[in-house]
Amino acid sequence: MVFRSTRRTFLKGSVGASAMLLGAPAFLRGAAAQDNDLAPYTSAKIDWKQASGESITVAVIPASYFDNLISIAPQFQELTGINVRFEKIPPAQIRQKCVIDLTSKTGTYATHAADPMYYALYAANKWAEPLDRYLNDASLTDKAWFNFDDIIPAWRGADSVDGKLYGIPYDGEVTIQVYRKDLYEAKGLKPADNLEAFVANAAALNDPGNRIWGAALRGVAGAGQNMYIYPSIFREFGGEWFKGGKLTVNGPEAEAALTWYVDLMRKYAPAAAQNWNWPDIADAFSQGTIGAYIDAHSSASVVNNADKSKVIGKVAYARWPKGPSGKRVTSIWNWGFPINAALPDKRKKATWLFIQWAASAETQARTSYKFAGPAKRSGVNRTSVWKDPAYIKLMSSFGNNFVEAAMDSLQHDTDVDWRPRVPQWPAIGDTMATAIQSALAGQATVKAALDDAQKRIEPMMKG
Amino acid sequence: MTAKRLRIAAVIAISLIFILAWMFPILWSFLNSLKTDKDVLAYPPKVLFTPTLEAYRDVLFGSASILPNLVSSFIISIGTTVITMLLAVPAAYALARLRFPGKRFAGFYVLATQMLPPVGIIIPYFLVLRGIGWIDTYQGIILIYLSFSLPFAIWLLVSYFEDIPFEMEEAAYLDGASRLRTLWRIIIPQVRGGISVTVVFVFLNAWNEFLFAVVLSGNTVRPVTVAMYNFISVEQTLWTKLAAVSVLAMLPVILLGIFAQKHIVKGLTVGAVKGGGRR
Numbered sequence: 001m002v003f004r005s006t007r008r009t010f011l012k013g014s015v016g017a018s019a020m021l022l023g024a025p026a027f028l029r030g031a032a033a034q035d036n037d038l039a040p041y042t043s044a045k046i047d048w049k050q051a052s053g054e055s056i057t058v059a060v061i062p063a064s065y066f067d068n069l070i071s072i073a074p075q076f077q078e079l080t081g082i083n084v085r086f087e088k089i090p091p092a093q094i095r096q097k098c099v100i101d102l103t104s105k106t107g108t109y110a111t112h113a114a115d116p117m118y119y120a121l122y123a124a125n126k127w128a129e130p131l132d133r134y135l136n137d138a139s140l141t142d143k144a145w146f147n148f149d150d151i152i153p154a155w156r157g158a159d160s161v162d163g164k165l166y167g168i169p170y171d172g173e174v175t176i177q178v179y180r181k182d183l184y185e186a187k188g189l190k191p192a193d194n195l196e197a198f199v200a201n202a203a204a205l206n207d208p209g210n211r212i213w214g215a216a217l218r219g220v221a222g223a224g225q226n227m228y229i230y231p232s233i234f235r236e237f238g239g240e241w242f243k244g245g246k247l248t249v250n251g252p253e254a255e256a257a258l259t260w261y262v263d264l265m266r267k268y269a270p271a272a273a274q275n276w277n278w279p280d281i282a283d284a285f286s287q288g289t290i291g292a293y294i295d296a297h298s299s300a301s302v303v304n305n306a307d308k309s310k311v312i313g314k315v316a317y318a319r320w321p322k323g324p325s326g327k328r329v330t331s332i333w334n335w336g337f338p339i340n341a342a343l344p345d346k347r348k349k350a351t352w353l354f355i356q357w358a359a360s361a362e363t364q365a366r367t368s369y370k371f372a373g374p375a376k377r378s379g380v381n382r383t384s385v386w387k388d389p390a391y392i393k394l395m396s397s398f399g400n401n402f403v404e405a406a407m408d409s410l411q412h413d414t415d416v417d418w419r420p421r422v423p424q425w426p427a428i429g430d431t432m433a434t435a436i437q438s439a440l441a442g443q444a445t446v447k448a449a450l451d452d453a454q455k456r457i458e459p460m461m462k463g
Numbered sequence: 464m465t466a467k468r469l470r471i472a473a474v475i476a477i478s479l480i481f482i483l484a485w486m487f488p489i490l491w492s493f494l495n496s497l498k499t500d501k502d503v504l505a506y507p508p509k510v511l512f513t514p515t516l517e518a519y520r521d522v523l524f525g526s527a528s529i530l531p532n533l534v535s536s537f538i539i540s541i542g543t544t545v546i547t548m549l550l551a552v553p554a555a556y557a558l559a560r561l562r563f564p565g566k567r568f569a570g571f572y573v574l575a576t577q578m579l580p581p582v583g584i585i586i587p588y589f590l591v592l593r594g595i596g597w598i599d600t601y602q603g604i605i606l607i608y609l610s611f612s613l614p615f616a617i618w619l620l621v622s623y624f625e626d627i628p629f630e631m632e633e634a635a636y637l638d639g640a641s642r643l644r645t646l647w648r649i650i651i652p653q654v655r656g657g658i659s660v661t662v663v664f665v666f667l668n669a670w671n672e673f674l675f676a677v678v679l680s681g682n683t684v685r686p687v688t689v690a691m692y693n694f695i696s697v698e699q700t701l702w703t704k705l706a707a708v709s710v711l712a713m714l715p716v717i718l719l720g721i722f723a724q725k726h727i728v729k730g731l732t733v734g735a736v737k738g739g740g741r742r
Contacts, residue, residue, distance in 0.1 A: 061696070061697055062527075062693040062694075062696045062697075063696050063697050063698055064696075064698060085682065086682075087681055087682050088693055089677075090677075090689075090692035090693060090695065091696075091697050092692070093677045093678075093692070096677075096678070097677065097678055100585075100586055100589055100678060103586070104586065104589065104590050104593065106590075106593045108593070108598070211506065279695075279698070279699045279700045280700075282699065283504055283699070283700070286504070287504050287505075287506065289506075298698065299698075301698065302698065302699045305500075305699075307499070307500045307501065308500040308501045308503075308504055
């Protein structure tokens with residue numbers, strides 16, 4: 001499905017659009033002052049005050065989308081009487097800190113911005129509450145008002161383990177191709193439809209003498225760094241994580257996938273890219289030195305940052321290129337909120353009310369296109385917001401095909417088996433990440449790196 | 464004559480290489496802290512640019528001000544240093560001079576605490592502090608810092624105390640001074656260099672500590688080493704601000720280093736030449 005903000009769909013669209021028409025003056029005012037009317041929340045048929053007086057601490061990462069939420073949190077306190085305190089923890093440490101809190105059952109963080117790959121671990125240890133109970137309790141959730149199905153299904157799926165929901169997505173991303181339309185046009189190139197074409201495009205643009213490199217992908221080792229991109233390539237090459245019930249990372253598809261990754265990076269990416277993470281890629285692209293990259297759609301805000309980017313107006317987007325298996329497999333991410341199982345009952349309820357408030361369509365709108373500050377959130381969790389003309393208009397400023405590429409990828413290119421969702425993931429992810437980087441850096445051959453990873457991973461799966 | 468000149472030139476050249484290697488990251492941070500976001504990413508890197516204090520203004524007085532974090536760092540580092548020295552000086556003196564049962568064992572025990580890998584004890588520390596409600600408090604973090612700064616300080620100081628001729632103490636006793644008075648008036652002035660070195664190292668370790676701080680701190684008490692990481696967000700790295708915070712965080716340490724340099728050099732040589740002593 002493609003969402004385009006034509007005048008026709010704008011007028012034809014029923015509830016959303018007419019609400020938008022009515023809301024237009026409010027939206028314009030909203031640019032100056034934050035909307036703080038509680039009516040859109042009190043229309044939910046639940047008692048928001050049922051946990052009044054409780055205090056909860058929420059761990060988040062430093063990011064503009066959480067800053068926006070923090071800045072409107074006083075509205076939540078007014079609505080519920082629940083005192084909420086935020087703690088910002090850098091992304092590299094939030095996992096460690098929250099796992100310590102969860103293992104020790106101290107209940108320090110009522111909820112936290114959780115890595116979707118950790119839910120299997122949380123569920124296996126019963127550290128987090130299964131959320132269906134809260135979702136189906138009419139005293140806690142007004143199902144019609146919360147409209148859970150509106151939340152992007154791929155992210156909901158990522159926050160579930162064996163069909164049970166453990167986290168509610170708040171903000172997320174999907175990986176897409178980001179390319180320089182001016183350079184592509186000058187050479188008569190089209191955004192790649194398959195991985196071969198992606199390499200061919202990179203070859204056509206590669207001109208290191210003039211400081212233009214064909215392409216870049218994340219190279220730095222990390223379960224959420226090169227092991228965020230590699231699994232997509234692996235799956236596109238037809239790789240299966242489990243063969244006969246055994247986790248296998250060194251099959252022929254894996255070899256082909258990693259060879260593709262290594263070749264692309266060696267031939268057409270800056271040499272330093274083997275140590276790059278996504279901000280480095282976006283920084284380089286914003287300086288006009290990279291022809292195309294595949295990474296999170298949210299990096300669009302960096303390459304469009306007027307303070308430093310030289311490529312504004314020259315950026316366009318497309319879905320992942322297809323792999324030899326004929327599939328497009330995007331990498332997805334979301335920061336979701338689980339409920340800490342170590343909390344007393346009433347605090348669990350308070351936490352759920354917070355999560356429901358944060359993930360609601362109204363809060364998503366107030367932290368994105370209705371937000372009074374400068375930060376534009378591109379990872380809102382709801383299909384309805386993505387279809388909202390005001391949101392589409394805001395997002396379209398990032399460049400051609402942005403909303404379409406992101407939405408199509410989320411709807412068609414996600415893959416439940418994109419990464420092996422097992423409790424041992426943190427260790428497996430790190431092992432694979434090290435193997436990939438050693439292959440990228442030329443310290444080991446593709447085969448040797450994968451065989452070594454396989455040898456290290458096998459004992460982890462037995463434990 | 465030429466051979467000597469050549470040798471001097473070589474020494475200077477090698478020193479320069481080392482100084483450059485040491486200076487480069489500091490200089491890089493300092494220059495970037497004065498640039499705009501655009502200039503940081505410019506290629507070739509700009510050496511000449513219009514400096515701006517905007518990054519400093521932002522990190523000191525902006526919405527994500529690190530002033531409270533600098534204050535936290537000072538309270539923690541000074542608190543740790545003062546308590547460490549108050550306890551370590553008498554303890555080191557006792558280990559160097561007094562004879563008491565279990566002295567050898569006590570000495571070993573102090574050293575043994577240094578052998579534990581920090582990562583291994585972080586969860587027990589967390590649980591203990593959580594149990595007594597000291598997570599995210601100054602007393603909690605200082606207590607944990609004492610657990611590694613004290614043994615370190617004691618062992619460093621013991622060697623300095625052992626270097627002092629026992630005859631000096633005897634002379635004081637003959638003149639009727641008590642042990643404490645001797646310690647205060649005779650011994651401590653002799654080990655001033657050693658004490659300065661220890662103070663600098665203890666302060667430095669506390670100021671630079673990250674691993675325990677990130678786990679045991681929270682919103683109330685958050686040293687600058689932890690707060691600094693918030694400028695590397697998942698969205699982008701805020702290079703200019705990160706550089707400005709780094710410079711601000713380095714400043715006290717560098718100042719302390721320069722201030723105590725005279726003592727440190729003296730203290731280190733004293734320890735190096737006469738090190739060992741009686742044990």
